[in-house]
Amino acid sequence: MRTPLDDLGGEEALKRLVNRFYDLIETDPQGARIMSMHFQGHGLAHVREEQVNFLSGFLGGRKHYMEKHGHMNLRLLHDHVPITAGDAEDWLALMDRALADCGHSGAGVDRIRAALRRAATALVNRTPE
Numbered sequence: 248m249r250t251p252l253d254d255l256g257g258e259e260a261l262k263r264l265v266n267r268f269y270d271l272i273e274t275d276p277q278g279a280r281i282m283s284m285h286f287q288g289h290g291l292a293h294v295r296e297e298q299v300n301f302l303s304g305f306l307g308g309r310k311h312y313m314e315k316h317g318h319m320n321l322r323l324l325h326d327h328v329p330i331t332a333g334d335a336e337d338w339l340a341l342m343d344r345a346l347a348d349c350g351h352s353g354a355g356v357d358r359i360r361a362a363l364r365r366a367a368t369a370l371v372n373r374t375p376e
Contacts, residue, residue, distance in 0.1 A: 305319070
């Protein structure tokens with residue numbers, strides 16, 4: 248059975264996507280708040296690897312993150328970070344750009360975008376002040 252990770256091109260394509268995404272987080276003004284959130288945790292170098300590990304399982308591949316940490320509960324992982332709807336939209340916009348920059352398109356990638364949108368909006372836990 249074909250997985251969303253297969254539609255993306257496998258783990259190597261996922262690594263390229265995550266690296267492009269975090270390059271955008273580090274350089275695009277739209278990523279500034281997201282970048283500051285990561286410095287409340289382990290920083291961006293750590294999160295690049297963990298994002299690959301998480302998204303591999305999330306997209307139907309090997310569950311590296313669960314093997315390493317015992318769970319893949321997104322809300323639990325992000326509960327300590329205040330996330331607004333605007334933060335979720337910024338994350339999604341930069342991920343969309345990363346997908347496009349890496350040449351990903353088509354129905355399979357549209358399904359990935361929809362799954363990422365559901366996950367990102369589920370993490371919203373704060374309203375703007």
